[in-house]
Amino acid sequence: MALQVYNTLTRQKEEFTPQREGRVGMYVCGPTVYGHSHIGHAKSYVSFDAIVRYLRFIGYKVLYVQNITDVGHLTDDADEGEDKIEKQSKLDRVHPMQIAEMYTRSYFEDMDSLGVLRPDIAPRASGHITEQIEIIEELLKKGNAYIAHGSVYFDVSKFKEYGKLSGRSVEDMEAGSRVEVNPEKHHPADFALWKKAQPEHIMQWPSPWGKGYPGWHIECSAMSMKYLGDTFDIHGGGLENQFPHHECEVAQSECATGKQFVKYWIHNNMVTVNGQKMGKSLGNFVTLKDAFKKFDPLVVRFFILQSHYRSTLDFGDEALHGAKVGFEKLQNTFRNLNEEITKASRENRTEEAAIDLPVYESRFRAAMDDDFNTPQAIAVLFDLSRETNALLSLETKFSIGSLSAIREVFRKFGGTVLGLITGESGVTSTDVQLEADLMKLLIEVRADVRTQKLWSLSDKIRDGLKNFGITLEDKKDGTGWRRG
RNA sequence: GGCGCGGUACCCAAGUGGUAAGGGAGAGGUCUGCAAAACCUUUAUGCGCCGGUUCGAUCCCGGCCCGCGCCUCCA
Incomplete structure (x- = not known):
């Protein structure tokens, strides 16, 4: 039985066959680094970690790319609002790149705790401005985008397959539009590729259209195709990014290259808290640093893997x-x-x-x-x-x-x-060795006490150790101990 | 309004057209000075409700109820 993968693009399980035998190119949308990571990030990246680990286990040579979004992700409507990183930098009165760097480190720290293997490449959006500009120029050349007052927008009407990933049509979206339409856009569904920057905007780069910064969606197209090629095997991400983010990626990438962008789209489901979606904007999110105060990171990992990646997971x-x-x-x-x-x-x-x-x-x-x-x-x-x-x-x-x-x-x-069973020594530091020797001595003393049936003394040792977080277990052939 | 997902025991959570995995909690037992750990037994005649298809449905189809997600930023 070969590996079956649920492909969002076709809405069914398919046998997995990478385009190059034995090799898998995989891209997963990474975090926008303007705050500490939360349980939702954990579910997403633990799920994809298990997927990568399994693909490697069954023999594939996987190139795993996961970006870091450090520019271009706006707080509001995809084409309005403020850049999230820059907003946070103003609040904290530090440079935006300082914010990005700080939370990138925080992110990897948390992921390391969860036993998530690091991606092979973790490209930063701000480090790939030229690649993004190149794609935008290509789209303009091919007539899939237009310039308006120094900004560049993707022309959705020029890509008839727009909606094939998320299964919705441009007409449907017009009806339910809840957002005021940006007057610069020809069509409400058009999205920004490049935004003109106001003078006070800190993060801005020169471009053929003047100073500005990239839209959110374009970074993933640029970075995934740069490292994995125009067509690659797996693109993963959170379900909530299926639309518009992933849909826009498909549109701009396929228009720019004229080729299929991704073979298998894998979307993981959300974390809920009391049945409600957990989200940054809802303010009901639990940061991993807080969660780890109550539960061991590997317990969190185990908890996540005990439900399927396409199911919601209620955190409680x-x-x-x-x-x-x-x-x-x-x-x-x-x-x-x-x-x-x-x-x-x-x-x-x-x-x-x-x-x-x-x-x-x-x-x-x-x-x-x-x-x-x-x-x-x-x-x-x-x-x-x-x-x-x-x-x-x-x-x-x-x-x-x-x-x-x-x-x-x-x-x-x-x-x-699964990344759940770790450790079991191999390397013993001196502290660990000392601890082991001390425990051995204590257990020997307690054994003597017990042969004399001095139970209260014996229990005093066990209870005392329990207070330090060490559990003793008396078995037939001796006493064992463990942390916890 | 459009698109989509889900409702399985006290809790979490898999799953299959032929009679319900696993974990936790609970109950009984074994072991044990006690505890812990472990093992054994046990806990949904039932899988939101109502119809239909079928020899047979929790799983397929239709309707309904409830919850949730996306359509605006979010893993």
Whole structure:
């Protein structure tokens, strides 16, 4: 069964076949960096992270490009309003590029915490002004755009396929228009490619049409095609950007090149809070930095992957708590398995565990092949977890070989693909080593105390450690400990 | 008004034309000094409502109700 991907362009699942065998070019709309990232960003980029990881896992060489929007994204109607970055810079009384730089760093910091692999290229819009101007010139040359008072607009009437991605027609939009039409535009659906800058505008660049700055949509066309070619395999982004942003990208790109822009469009759904969309303009958003104070970033990642990327995800404390406990269950299994492997390495065991790992592997891959169904893939991991726990609780002690085989499956699927299972040492810093030695000593002392049945003293140690965030677990063959 | 999505147990959330994954919470049990962890058993005769197609529908079709998204910036 080959990989099936839901393509917004055709509104159905399709077998995934990249244009060049073995290689995938993928572009995902990145953040506009004028504030800290929120849960919505997390859902989007964690989802695409899982997609990239899986594509690589099944053997594709993926070039993953994700832009940073640091200019041109306006606060209001796509062709009016103020530049978001510049607005924030005025509020904070610092240079716009300082705002962009600060929140770009903040963004990557949060994504790193979530275990999101960095894109291969993270181009800045402000660093690609010339590429954007080139496309605009091409569009003017071909008659797909027009100049009005120093600004340049895309002429929607010249692209008869406008609306094919979002499934709407220009006529439909006129009827429901809620926004006052910019008088410079020939048609309400026309959109800005280049905006003339007022003298006080900080971010402006010279262009054939005078000083100005680029419209929002053009940056993605310029940067994606620069690094991935005129036609590339996957373009991803949030559902709310399907229209107008992505529709405009298609229009301007295909008019400029005369070729198909993107083969597969992948849109991820929104995060809601109490059933309502979470958005910057609604003021009900939760920043990741705040969320991480209450929940481990990997718990947030797990929570996100437990629902499908095309479903909405309702963010709430109760649900997050459920995710926390479930995630810990998975981690416990993996830790216990590692401990058992350590023991097995010191003993001569020959018993093989009867566990059908290939079945787990094929179930996992079938889930991911079906439009990246991470919730189902995680369910497979839980099934494996339960069977592993059952094996570990048996009297029989299994060989290091059969235990390691199980660990490999956890590492591959839980680690490499889903990015949930990380760590398990390899490198131990001196602090970690000291901690381990101290814990070993404490546990030994407590064991002595317990043989003398001095329970209150024994519990004092356990309760005290609990206050430091360390949990002791007494098992048949000794006491284990963990953080949390 | 136009376009689109969803309504699955107490909560989160997959899914299939043949009788409902997984996680959390709850209940009972095993283990244990106790706790924690883990394991076993259990928890929707039912998948918004009403019709239709079918041997059979939660899944297909039609209608209705409710919620949500896009059509203005947003991942």
